[in-house]
Amino acid sequence: MQQQPNFISNYDKAKVLVTALPYIQKYYGKTIVVKYGGNAMISEELKDAVMSDIVLLTLVGIHVVLVHGGGPEISDTLKKMGKESKFVGGLRYTDEETMEVVQMVLAGKVNKDLAQRIAGHGGRAIGLCGLDGAMITAEKKQGMDLGLVGEITKVDVSVIQDALDKKYIPVVATVAAGEHGESYNINADIAASRIAAELKAEKLILMTDIPGLMRDVYDESTLIPVVQVSEVNSLKRDNIISGGMIPKIDCCVDAVRRGVNRAHIIDGRVPHSILIEVLSDEGIGTMFL
Numbered sequence: 001m002q003q004q005p006n007f008i009s010n011y012d013k014a015k016v017l018v019t020a021l022p023y024i025q026k027y028y029g030k031t032i033v034v035k036y037g038g039n040a041m042i043s044e045e046l047k048d049a050v051m052s053d054i055v056l057l058t059l060v061g062i063h064v065v066l067v068h069g070g071g072p073e074i075s076d077t078l079k080k081m082g083k084e085s086k087f088v089g090g091l092r093y094t095d096e097e098t099m100e101v102v103q104m105v106l107a108g109k110v111n112k113d114l115a116q117r118i119a120g121h122g123g124r125a126i127g128l129c130g131l132d133g134a135m136i137t138a139e140k141k142q143g144m145d146l147g148l149v150g151e152i153t154k155v156d157v158s159v160i161q162d163a164l165d166k167k168y169i170p171v172v173a174t175v176a177a178g179e180h181g182e183s184y185n186i187n188a189d190i191a192a193s194r195i196a197a198e199l200k201a202e203k204l205i206l207m208t209d210i211p212g213l214m215r216d217v218y219d220e221s222t223l224i225p226v227v228q229v230s231e232v233n234s235l236k237r238d239n240i241i242s243g244g245m246i247p248k249i250d251c252c253v254d255a256v257r258r259g260v261n262r263a264h265i266i267d268g269r270v271p272h273s274i275l276i277e278v279l280s281d282e283g284i285g286t287m288f289l
């Protein structure tokens with residue numbers, strides 16, 4: 001019989017499971033915070049692959065917290081309303097009308113869609129946002145005026161911890177509560193990093209639409225696989241980091257400084273990139289130590 005080009009024998013399948021064993025043992029009972037960003041949510045198929053990976057990791061005993069973005073969805077909704085999006089240093093200028101859209105899209109549409117997809121793969125998700133259980137408190141970001149963009153003042157992870165204890169997969173939208181009943185827009189990378197630190201997570205994984213941090217953003221061969229936190233300032237001085245990568249890098253550094261063991265930026269467009277990162281010998285993306 002002619003062999004199929006992609007034929008994988010049962011022995012090879014078993015070998016894959018066996019190579020995952022030390023990683024399952026290493027991360028069993030540990031917490032991993034995954035941030036899934038809007039630009040990596042490019043297809044329905046890919047979203048489902050990411051959600052099934054999260055369910056799989058949960059079933060082998062890893063506590064996964066999913067923090068999500070949805071920037072492109074917010075921009076699309078604003079556009080339909082005739083409003084252009086404006087970003088400063090990777091952060092969206094957020095007036096009151098924009099804030100309503102941010103809350104509606106992140107805490108409503110995207111959050112519930114991801115929770116439902118996890119349920120579709122047999123996982124038990126619980127959709128939350130920073131307003132629930134006073135999880136994320138913020139004040140207006142100082143410095144440049146970005147409207148209702150918030151600076152996190154407090155993260156209380158008890159609602160996430162309770163959900164994990166009850167074997168739910170917490171799915172978190174990053175809308176925060178102000179002191180006077182107002183809501184603030186928080187960049188999802190920043191929120192994920194603070195949540196990871198507060199949970200004393202083993203890993204923070206930021207999934208995006210690029211292979212990782214690169215010296216030349218147009219040349220994948222310039223990927224930087226490992227970054228020591230102490231090197232980041234000189235990378236910034238070299239001006240190789242711009243746009244949405246700025247908060248990402250700062251978040252990885254902040255998470256590691258606050259005690260998260262490893263922070264990673266990985267390519268969410270690669271199917272099953274989380275499994276490759278967590279359960280295999282293969283390095284993927286950029287790791288911050």
Ligand SMILES: Nc1ncnc2c1ncn2[C@@H]1O[C@H](COP(=O)(O)OP(=O)(O)O)[C@@H](O)[C@H]1O
Binds near residue numbers: 037189208
């Ligand atoms: N040095 C760099 N390496 C990689 N990406 C970079 C770099 N500088 C800027 N970027 C940009 O940052 C983007 C990722 O940030 P962003 O679009 O905000 O992601 P997400 O929506 O997934 O959070 C990349 O698509 C890339 O265009």
Ligand SMILES: CC(=O)N[C@@H](CCC(=O)OP(=O)(O)O)C(=O)O
Binds near residue numbers: 036074090092185244
């Ligand atoms: C302040 C700020 O910029 N907030 C982001 C929140 C969503 C987000 O971070 O989404 P991605 O991860 O998909 O970019 C925004 O309004 O787009």
